[in-house]
Amino acid sequence: MTDQGAIGGTASLSAKVAEGARFATGGPRTGKSIQAVDRALTMLEILAGSKEALGLNELAARAGLNASTCHHLVQTLVGRGYVLQVGRNRGYMLSSRLNELVELQAGEADLADIVKPEIEALAEQLGEAVQLATLHGTKLVTQLRVGRSSAVVEVDEIRKMTALHATATGKAILAWLPDAEIMRVISENGLDRYTSKTITMLHGLIEELRHVRRHGFAIDDEELRDGVVCVGAAIRDEKGAVIASISATYAAHKNSDAYRTHVITGVTETARRLSDQLKANRY
Template sequence: MEAVKEQAWRDGQFRQNQYAMSSKVTGKSGGKSIQSVDRALSILEALSLSNTPLMLNEIAKLVGINLSTCHHLVSTLVKRGYVVYAGRSSGYSLSSGLEAIAQRSARDFNLVKFVRPKLQELNANLREAAQMCVLRGSALVAQIMLASHIKPQLDLRDNTKPHTVHALAAGKAILAWLPEAQLARVVADNGLASFTDNTITTLSALIEELRLVRRAGFAMDDGEFRADMVGYGAVVRDMSGAIVCSIAVTIPRSRASDAYRTHVAHAVVDCARELSGRMPAGCFV
């Protein structure tokens, strides 16, 4: 059955025609904390307040935990690259790992500020739901989500579920331009989960889809994550050509006439092209 489905996907003309056509929880605060996480953060705080490396027994005393527990937590932080072990006689100190996270967070914040006005303009002009996504490791992360202005209004929060990168236009727009080894790693990490009958669930079908994306200059998801949604996405590059993020617009299938699909695809591509033309090299990568 899977082979039949795969063959139909590969040989069918519908998707190629679509690409070609469009180419012309709230809760109470103060809940329970995770003890091991709390202790690990306390260790990082203790190291950050010290002007010199600390010995293991000094860390345990400052944090108020026994030596064995402290050793396991510190060893994990060393393994993850957030703490440096300088030897038995020198002790432990912070690495630059936390600084790198802080710098990335600042870049993400600046990227959101850079993209938001243009994405809001696209959202207002089409009156459809729009979003901006980045690939963090192997995960597709939505950093801006703008609701549609007309009914039926789509809730894009579900689109941020894990392992959706292959089923969304915003994800495929980025995947299409990844080096082969990185694409293989993303697929291995995420898998190719089936969300609807239209979801791409084999690597060969995904590779063929990404070929269409590169040729068309945009990506499409046609009921692949939710059967009632159709999406169009395009990558945003900086002036060096590096891929920074993707933008996408999602519309209800009830409005997805051929003419409207073409209109939405062109609007998304134009928005991504305008952002790319203004994005300085190296700022957000």
Template sequence: MSERPRSNRPVTTTESSIRILQRLKDNPGRTLDELTEELDIARSTIHRHLLTLEDNDFLFREDGRFYLSLRLLDFGISARDRISFFDVARRQVDRLAEETGEKVWLVAKEGDYSVHLYKASGASPLETSARVGQRRNLHQLAAGKAILAYLPEAESREIIERQGLKEVTEQTITDSEALFEELAKIRERGYAFNLGESIEGLNAVGAPIRDEEGVPVGGISISGPANRVKGSLLRDELPDKLLATIDEIHINIRYGNST
């Protein structure tokens, strides 16, 4: 798959609004003066963007500080609703979290990234900074590596070439050939491990969700603290439960309308 075409005449005003929204996502409650200092955009221009976004209910202001509006949540939910496997997979994720007692994530592949769609927590989940809606590089996650493993190799290499292999922890794989050796092993066994590669002290196992043609469109991971999720639990028990769940999702995706 070739790289998606990019505009050679980007609309700079739109890009400025996107930069402001991104800044307020990462740093909520910024003032006009703070945004002017942090962004290479004229103060008057930022002010006009803020007023326009506020007038259209994408931002709200409190004590002179700007925040993202919940109107954006409506857009996000609308985007999530287009994911064909979301409803059936969400029910299975809830059940898997109850069975394992660990945190279970449902993700979708969008472009070069993994997007967190939904999480379910078991009896003893580990709380992390991961959140619904977050985009992550595929190579950093168990479910993401599982997705990469089942893409055509040329497509996986194009993704890595475009996005690089950003290091998050000392365990993150940052060498492309080492990554592709691991992807081959993932295809052989059907699931991937994340051993402290995204968060130190966190282990996870992930597997891909594939459409009717076998193309990976998402994935599921089970994660927990490394001092608990290890040994036969990590290597055997959780993968077995995960693959059984994935099989049920695939049956629903491929034959749900005919049963």
């Protein structure tokens, strides 16, 4: 799928394309991260149980840490917005960040509830599996799946989380991100090869995303798994921002022009109705 239109991107993105950049996922990270996470969570629990801001020494004593270690950990939490420094003595207390995360999760649960009837109707209409996905940071997360495609075995969800470039739901979201966000997703996840059809070069992905924006749908044409095709489209909120995507999955042996058009029509019309519904409900 190629398209000669311009991406209208930033200079850095164009430079990467010019370099013929190829991205690969980095290796596993090492270090005593488990101990650090445990200590950070302990400090969050201590702060949550305190009615007033705690000074560094008091926080360190309650957490059973030396002041230096406590300082490094709490400053990381401050930098990430989970802890605030307040008052004359610059004591530490929890921010509202944790509440925001809970509200975000609740919002996505609400989204799944809102879209489920339409997704169920599309799955029944097509006789194929239909899924809803959202972007968490740089990871693609399947929030809902309805139905099952005959002769199609679902791909491991862990693999799909970093495979936005090789999935219809991923490309349907990726196409509408700012250039800087596209680069961040690619840099963190890589452009790993899953089949002979997977797009692994940046210029090829940029060309593909042009197609998505121009035509209003994305296709995974056996790019994540041999024998499996997916068609995806973006869902927008009342402000026009892309907040999720849906896709339908079917076996590649069905992939005639007529059947593909049939699936594309069903997916794009459902995505449009859901976007209109979210706009009306001011989700």
